[in-house]
Amino acid sequence: MRIVRDTDSVLSDWRGHALRFEGEIGKVVLGQERVIRLLAIATFARGHVLLEGDVGVGKTTLLRALARAIGGAFERIEGTIDLMPTDLVYHAHLGEDGRPRIDPGPLLRQGEQLSVFFFNEINRARPQVHSLLLRLMAERSVSAFNREYHFPHVQVFADRNRVEREETFELPAAARDRFLMEVQVGMPMETEARRSLVFDPRFHNVDTLLMEVESGVIDPEALETVARAIQSGVRSSPALEAYTLALWEAIRNPATLGIEIEGVDMARLVQGGASPRGMSYLVRAARVRAWLEGRDMVVPEDLRAVFPEVMAHRIFIDPVYELRRERIVGELIAGVFARVPAP
Amino acid sequence: MGLRARMGLLLLAAAMLTSCPALAQLRSVDLYAPRPFGYVIGDAIALTAEIALDAPYVLDPASLPQPRPLDYWLDLRDVRLKDHGIEDGVRHYTLDLVYQTFYAPLEPRRLAIPGVALSAVDGERRVAVNVPAWSFLMSPLREIISTAPGQAMALRPDIAPQPIPTAATMRRLIMVLGLTLVAFLALAWQKGWGPFGRRRSRPFAQAARAIAAPLATAPDAPSYRRALLALHRAFDVTAGRGVFAEDLPAFFEAHPAFRAAEAEVRRLFAASRRVFFGDDTQGAQRELPPLELVAISRRLRAVERGGP
Numbered sequence: 001m002r003i004v005r006d007t008d009s010v011l012s013d014w015r016g017h018a019l020r021f022e023g024e025i026g027k028v029v030l031g032q033e034r035v036i037r038l039l040a041i042a043t044f045a046r047g048h049v050l051l052e053g054d055v056g057v058g059k060t061t062l063l064r065a066l067a068r069a070i071g072g073a074f075e076r077i078e079g080t081i082d083l084m085p086t087d088l089v090y091h092a093h094l095g096e097d098g099r100p101r102i103d104p105g106p107l108l109r110q111g112e113q114l115s116v117f118f119f120n121e122i123n124r125a126r127p128q129v130h131s132l133l134l135r136l137m138a139e140r141s142v143s144a145f146n147r148e149y150h151f152p153h154v155q156v157f158a159d160r161n162r163v164e165r166e167e168t169f170e171l172p173a174a175a176r177d178r179f180l181m182e183v184q185v186g187m188p189m190e191t192e193a194r195r196s197l198v199f200d201p202r203f204h205n206v207d208t209l210l211m212e213v214e215s216g217v218i219d220p221e222a223l224e225t226v227a228r229a230i231q232s233g234v235r236s237s238p239a240l241e242a243y244t245l246a247l248w249e250a251i252r253n254p255a256t257l258g259i260e261i262e263g264v265d266m267a268r269l270v271q272g273g274a275s276p277r278g279m280s281y282l283v284r285a286a287r288v289r290a291w292l293e294g295r296d297m298v299v300p301e302d303l304r305a306v307f308p309e310v311m312a313h314r315i316f317i318d319p320v321y322e323l324r325r326e327r328i329v330g331e332l333i334a335g336v337f338a339r340v341p342a343p
Numbered sequence: 344m345g346l347r348a349r350m351g352l353l354l355l356a357a358a359m360l361t362s363c364p365a366l367a368q369l370r371s372v373d374l375y376a377p378r379p380f381g382y383v384i385g386d387a388i389a390l391t392a393e394i395a396l397d398a399p400y401v402l403d404p405a406s407l408p409q410p411r412p413l414d415y416w417l418d419l420r421d422v423r424l425k426d427h428g429i430e431d432g433v434r435h436y437t438l439d440l441v442y443q444t445f446y447a448p449l450e451p452r453r454l455a456i457p458g459v460a461l462s463a464v465d466g467e468r469r470v471a472v473n474v475p476a477w478s479f480l481m482s483p484l485r486e487i488i489s490t491a492p493g494q495a496m497a498l499r500p501d502i503a504p505q506p507i508p509t510a511a512t513m514r515r516l517i518m519v520l521g522l523t524l525v526a527f528l529a530l531a532w533q534k535g536w537g538p539f540g541r542r543r544s545r546p547f548a549q550a551a552r553a554i555a556a557p558l559a560t561a562p563d564a565p566s567y568r569r570a571l572l573a574l575h576r577a578f579d580v581t582a583g584r585g586v587f588a589e590d591l592p593a594f595f596e597a598h599p600a601f602r603a604a605e606a607e608v609r610r611l612f613a614a615s616r617r618v619f620f621g622d623d624t625q626g627a628q629r630e631l632p633p634l635e636l637v638a639i640s641r642r643l644r645a646v647e648r649g650g651p
Binding site: 236238239240296297298301304337340 | 575583590616619
């Protein structure tokens with residue numbers, strides 16, 4: 001009983017931290033409350049995030065603000081077509097004495113305390129780099145200098161520009177499946193936010209803007225423990241488990257529920273996906289959301305709030321519909337939530 | 344006796360031998376007729392001939408006369424042949440002939456109905472059967488030259504037509520039309536045609552009906568859960584989609600009538616959260632007792648009907 005109360009009080013303390021963390025990011029990134037909330041969920045679910053959006057909507061700013069708010073060691077790298085895995089791990093240069101030297105590269109430079117690794121324009125990097133990243137995300141370790149490096153606290157954030165398709169390499173499904181979320185970053189909707197972003201000189205210099213973010217709001221070392229406490233502290237009832245399984249079934253067989261999308265043959269739309277790992281990620285994210293909302297139980301709204309970001313990229317649809325993917329999968333998910341009866 | 348005479352006798356005997364069976368084939372033709380006098384123009388005369396034939400012979404139906412005008416004044420109206428079967432090797436027939444006479448005599452006058460020639464066959468041989476002619480007296484209808492001045496006849500008015508009894512038929516017709524109308528209205532109601540299309544389904548009324556009895560008799564956990572589920576389904580049907588607690592602002596936006604019961608609805612959703620996702624049915628029942636749940640369902644039903 002005592003332990004439970006302790007866990008509860010720790011969780012509520014941390015909830016305060018988490019809300020402050022959101023608030024700090026929200027100071028410099030306007031009109032993206034939903035994205036910030038999703039990033040906070042990912043942070044406390046210890047999941048990796050892929051951001052996708054137009055050019056110049058503030059993806060990089062958002063991630064830099066997030067890295068600063070988390071505190072801890074931060075590294076970033078730009079994806080380019082000639083980037084090779086060794087460029088991430090090693091840094092080869094000539095020393096002052098004129099001899100060639102090999103030092104730890106961006107990934108190893110901060111040692112094993114690395115907490116945020118930010119990969120810009122991930123789809124410009126080659127598949128070799130993707131596979132290195134895959135291992136870093138799945139096992140939180142890399143091999144270098146004849147030994148294993150472990151990064152127990154690392155969280156990978158990647159971003160991808162969806163406008164340009166030339167000289168890019170599509171991420172393999174296995175790599176995408178390892179991201180907890182794929183978050184779409186759009187334009188801010190409110191006119192006021194848009195006006196501020198354009199006319200307020202505060203937003204013109206990103207570096208000074210980021211100085212406004214209070215650094216180290218949460219302790220990256222403790223994040224792992226808190227994440228575990230959240231997962232064990234937030235209950236999911238049998239009714240909710242049944243609901244989750246019904247959602248899963250509905251996503252895989254939308255035709256049985258009578259969901260209809262205009263111009264789509266529902267019998268052949270969904271080819272596969274919605275992996276068990278995806279569903280476990282979904283529940284993980286839903287628990288964190290419930291905790292952020294101040295509840296100790298998961299409710300269907302939590303599932304619904306994180307479902308598109310966690311599941312949409314795991315649903316494989318017929319290639320015929322791939323070009324209209326965003327709209328079709330969005331309607332599919334909305335249809336599933338409208339039709340599956342919640343207990 | 345000379346040879347010639349003897350030869351002649353022999354021939355006669357042979358002829359008799361061969362003709363005797365032919366004579367014997369027709370036993371009798373008896374004609375029965377009505378009175379032979381007192382007929383006027385237009386009268387029908389029925390003659391009956393009884394014919395007896397030796398057994399293998401039958402009357403040839405093709406030789407029977409066809410009903411037809413026989414003369415300018417005499418019609419054969421009807422011909423009926425009745426076969427009475429074989430009795431003691433003799434076949435009996437009855438032939439009914441109905442004539443009608445149109446003769447207009449100026450004074451009583453004897454007329455004759457000609458005979459009828461029939462034939463009988465036994466497969467190969469054929470014999471003639473003659474029904475004899477019959478004569479009778481016809482009389483005029485009136486005197487030749489009128490002796491008394493004729494009086495104009497006073498025409499009696501026409502008989503009024505008998506009304507056909509139709510009341511029962513009319514009653515049945517009206518009844519069937521009424522039934523048809525009722526059936527059509529039922530079909531229209533079921534299909535939602537015309538004004539029935541605007542009929543609102545009443546999910547809350549159904550939910551209230553479904554939960555009132557079980558909760559009043561046995562307010563245990565399963566029936567409490569079922570009652571909450573019934574109300575949730577009613578919300579889903581009303582909104583056309585799943586309604587969660589976080590959707591309530593949007594629900595009230597779309598269905599402003601329910602705003603009158605906003606506090607109750609929020610309490611209901613909070614309790615259902617505790618039951619389904621918090622596994623705390625006891626606490627939920629303390630917070631929202633079953634009887635209050637029934638009251639809320641009635642309230643929602645009233646709101647749905649457009650009441651307070």
